[in-house]
Amino acid sequence: MTSCESDERHAVEMTVDGRRIRRYVSPRLLLLDFLRTECGATGVHAGCEHGVCGACTVKVDGRVTRSCLMFAIQADGGAVETVASLGTRDALSPLQEAFRARHALQCGFCTPGILVSAQAFLDSEEHPDERSVREMLSGHLCRCTGYAPIVAAVLDAAAQRER
């Protein structure tokens, strides 16, 4: 394996939750680590670092992406959206409100990644049902909730949209 020099740096520029970020980074820096350490996006969580758990899920140029399976330099010139794009403490998104009402989170560690996937799912699915919601959620691991409240929350948010 060719090793890279630890002081080798490449310029990257991207928007993260609407903010323009320009940095010089090591080519092997994961997007996950870049978002957390260089951009302060600590809502992006590392759960397994091999693409299984989904806690690090973000959107890159509109596509739902595991940020642990991508280098920061691969997102050069792109737009990254994390959970912070969805809502704020004082103005939660309808999906976030539904999560709260359904007690669809406990420790909250997997939640940001699930919210990013679920919002993208709602944005693309016109008539989600329990089966399709569960299929979407199967890319995320949650050890607290047993998933049933999350399924209910996503369906609630979908139903609310139709009203």
Added chain:
Amino acid sequence: MIPAPARPAAPPRPSLIGQAIARKEDPALLTGHGRFIDDVSPFANTHHAAVLRSPYPHARIVSIDASAAFAIEGVVAVITGRDVERLTKPFSVGVETKIPFYCCAIDKVHYVGEPVAVVVARDRYIAEDALEAIDVEYDDLPPVVRIEDALRPGSAPLHEAVGSNVVHRRSFAYGDVEGAFAAADEIVEIEVAFPKYGSTPIETYGVIANYDSGAGTYVVHANFHGPFVLHAVMAGALRVAGNHLRIHVPPDIGGSFGIKAHVYPYIVLLAVAARVAGVPVRWIEDRLEHLQASSSSTDRLTWAKAAVKRDGTILALALDQVDNVGAYVRAPEPACLYRMHGTVTGAYKIPAVKIDNRLVTTNKLPTGLNRGYGGQEQYFTLERLVARVAKRLNLPVLDVVRRNLLRVEDFPYHAAPGSVYDAGDYGRALDAALRLADYDALVARRDAQRARGKHAGIGIGCIVEPSGSNMGYVSIALPRETRDAGLPKSGCTEAATVAIDPLGAVTVRLGTTPQGQGHQTVAAQIVAQELGVAFDAIEVIAEMDTQTSPWSIASGSYSSRFAPVASAAIQQAARKVAAKLRAIAAHELEIAREDVVLADGKASALGDPSRSVPIKRLAGLAHWHPTALPPGIDPGVYETAFFSLPILEAPDENDKVNSSAVYGFIADICYVEIDADTGRVHVESYVTVHDCGTMLNPLLVDGQIHGGFAHGIGGALFEEMAYGDDGTVLAGTLADYLIPTATEMPPLTIGHENVPSPFTPLGAKGVGEGNAMSVPVVIANAVADALGVDDVTLPLTPARVWAILRTNAEARA
């Protein structure tokens, strides 16, 4: 005597206790503003650590050459067992063994993943590069992997000083066991094996350590949630007084289910690393490290016997149990074997019990707390035994269950080995489960499917869910004489603080270090109720600082102790504050203290709400104007309460112990069908009915039940920390260690039949662990029923079930 005039009753206020209030915790977590361990930066110039781990299950360390690692730019220090030996001593543990357990291997490695060295570098990438540059020479030794191997007399001991891999044994007898077995119509015997698995929280372990060389104090931030008795174990290992090991716990912990209690050896390892390196050090465990080297529950072999009468009455139980604690006996082990000790008879009235306990060491990951801790192992034996008793006697399982189930008039029930069950109506809960499951229809469905050649089965389980562990229960592992020579241990002490600042804002501080259970929400419900202030205005601090937070030896999150124990500490601290507010208000309003009503942010005169003073002003007086306070009232508003249950006594001279504060109950019924082509178990329906006493917040209660159920499903069908016969780890990624996802979770129906506990101030019992205990055996019972076999081993993976199907088919052919 002239009777006092009748006082007008206070207008009824709906209690906040018991309401399904959405959580205070949620807005921050939903918007990505949680503060987990890797989100906090307490020290400047923090470096990063990576841990070099043993690739061998059992080997002597011949040499470690780290010179090439030091040559890498950015590497600050390499710490090895020699540093650990110099700066620490072995961790203390609750049984007498001669096994030295350090936070890092010194001369020998005993399991794959055991720490061998720590690199401290400028960033994590460099630290991980440097691991590859460390040259360790090992001298391979034969591993001991299975319990059967550890029991074999000739097996080479992991720890030479012990001389055997059986490192602990104790026997107990309660009631007339011999008489019961002599009088029995039948003796039913089973042998069961229970597998090793964990809970794999999605956030891994994390530690940020610093050695304050000015103060001579280790300051460590970690996602550690207690038991805080382990603080003493850590300080002892670091050879400092408790006040020189300051542990901070961040406000959020990304799940634990008991597993993160065992970050504690890493707290010590990183504390040493920070001291040797001379810089603060951050270590965030990766998933491979977590699956190899964090923690799991024990695997266990049990030989059980029941003495029964023809009508199904169980006269006595005899248990011969061997728990595999892995490479070391790591505190609080051997608690897995003893947590259920007083409760081994479960929900049944069994007057005589014999227990033979052994612990073995093997070349596997050391064990510890895991949701249900000891319960899943215990009930797997007991409920499989009950099913086998029914089969032997040719009785319906329900008949045997009902024959032995405790009745309302039995409470408080003194179980033979010592547990004192507070209250319950088990029959009512079982009836509710049968109703919710539509049991007769379920039986008809099963029989119809069988008539069509399908494999269908029903599983039933009735279990007692203990909560609020007695600090004295682990000492039952010690012989009485040894126990008597030491300081007796009892109780389940928890603490809380309630304070009001000079502007009237209320802050609550907890000692429970939650990981998502919603403690902040329930604490705010209790305090708002007691003080008559708005729920939303109360701030609840879940962060722990061992130097400034209220805590005691039993503090922390484990054994579902928040609802029965911590809630009472919070209530008592709030009542102290309420008493102070009433005293000041009475003085201000010139009325009797008992006539002060605290509600809606005001203290009012009973019967005359027009006479009132805002609580904000009362708190303000206590801070700004202490000379105006009534006699005997101190300035400030800051009250701490410590709470324990008097019922939790130390083990007695007959080795009886009331191992937990209170005892909930669960009745489960499930229906499974098995795909004969693939061996996959389809759980078609699952009903669980709980008695958790007073529900403090039903939304959170159901959340705990759903979560415990998911862990039970994992244990029943998917999860195993599997090892090869050569001691290698077979499941080092989440693609190999399988966890249920949303598409694998079966539908769950929840019912509640609550009987409030008379032993806890709020009547609450714990609720988080029960289904983690019950589901594995209930599904095993259903699968045994479906396949018509006696022996079922978890996890019931398609491969394992398919093998049973094939054996059955061959037997028929």
